[in-house]
């Protein structure tokens with residue numbers, strides 16, 4: 001977490017005060033949980049309990065002054081947290097898994113569909129082999145053979161269609177879960193099927209402006 005404070009609009013916490021610099025200070029949380037306040041070479045300085053600092057660990061009860069007179073409300077600043085880079089990074093796994101699953105469903109179904117479509121066509125051939133073994137074909141066997149020859153393709157089309165109809169259902173379930181998981185970590189807006197990398201290039205949420213990627 002890092003919150004930039006200053007007069008410029010690109011700060012996370014914008015302060016409108018003539019003695020506050022454009023990029024005045026930043027507040028971050030250290031891995032141990034402590035709050036660290038840093039002055040960003042401001043013109044009029046940053047003060048903690050009336051002592052000028054460049055970098056200091058603070059608690060929300062400390063009095064922080066920017067420049068001549070602006071008292072910074074630490075709990076308000078903490079509410080303006082806008083760095084969602086860690087949460088956003090976790091979405092990459094969700095996207096990759098979704099694509100992987102989708103391809104898996106599609107290709108396994110494609111294989112089964114083809115199998116079901118072509119399998120019944122093999123039947124007339126099998127019947128022919130049976131005839132061969134039996135020597136002379138009787139009219140009953142000829143009848144069966146003709147029946148199978150007509151039915152097999154129909155059967156293939158039916159089974160193939162039935163199998164391919166399973167795809168939408170499975171894909172729908174997958175897409176529904178994806179819509180729940182692949183959302184902006186701050187405002188919850190579904191991020192569409194855009195690849196994670198394309199979103200990362202945007203660096204922030206178009207809806208809520210949460211920062212996804214922090215430029216160092």
Ligand SMILES: [Zn+2]
Nearest residue numbers: 184187205208
């Ligand atoms: Zn958002």
